[in-house]
Amino acid sequence: MTIRLGFQIPNFSYGTGVAELFPTVIAQAREAEAAGFDSVFLMDHFYQLPMLGTPDQPMLEAYTALGALATATEKVQLGTLVTGNTYRNPTLLTKAITTLDVVSGGRAILGIGTGWFELEHEQLGFEFGTFTDRFNKLEEALQIILPMIAGERVTVDGTYYRTKDAFANPRLRDHIPLMIGGSGEKKTFGLAARHFDHLNIIAGFPELPGKLAALAQRCEEVDRDPATLETSVLVSVVAGE
Incomplete structure (x- = not known):
């Protein structure tokens, strides 16, 4: 079994001025890379999450920031944990994501959820x-994203989207690693089994054996x-002096 570590940056409230904010993000990403983490993730949110702070706290737009991080790092994979499909055409x-893959030299991961x-x-009209x-x-x-990443031309006349x-x-x-995050043992795990390379399971450690058993059933x-x-599982770590 191979264990790999990813590093998520969910909070941009550093007590600095705005001019120092992104240099701090770059420093964190570079430290993670130097420490042996194999991936760096940002959240794809426009407001800070209620479990982390108030909505008006600083929140960088994910893909703009990831493009900049691609030029400031060399080895780590880069992506969101995870993008909200509802506000991304x-x-x-x-x-x-294909542009991020080009800019980063093939280090993009597409994380996506509902x-x-x-x-x-x-508040933002989505x-x-x-x-x-x-x-x-x-x-x-x-049905649009996957074939487009693979280089196909996609025409869809669907319930929610239309392309020509x-x-x-x-x-x-032709393939960018695809990650979904969630805990739903039927729908989310079933979708992961059908389409995804990676499932980030949202669960506490005591729940993980049951979640993995359910995932194995969906795969079967x-x-x-x-x-x-x-x-993978997301773990919050608080570091002290």
Whole structure:
């Protein structure tokens, strides 16, 4: 078994001025790279999350910041943990992730989920809907994103999206690692088994054995070896002096 470590930067409230904010982010990413972490992630949110602070605390736009981090690092993979599909048009998201892959020299990871932070949607004008709406929207978005990443021209006349001969160019790779985050043992795990390379399981350590068993069942249902689906869990660490 190979254990790899990723480093997420979820908080930009450093007690510095705005001019010093991104240099601090760069320093964290470089320290993570030097320490042996193999990936660096940002959240794809527009407001700070309630468990981390107040909505008006600093929050960088993820893909702009990741593009800048690509030029400031050399080895770590770069992505979001994870993008909310509800506020990212799939063709524009594909263009963003393929561009990040080019800029980073093939280090991009596409993390994506249904979206869940309702306040962002209400205040910024994005449709939230029910969980079923958001899940179905994500499934349809993947029918655009995945073939576009692979270099295909995509025409879709769907419930949520319409494209005509959509393509992304330039592309560095025909496949960019795809990650989903969540805890739903039926829908989310089933979607991961069908389409994804990596599942970030949102659960406490006592729940993990049951979650992994459920994931193995979803993989069996689509005739997939669970060993081909990488799994991870998000852990919060508070460092002291």
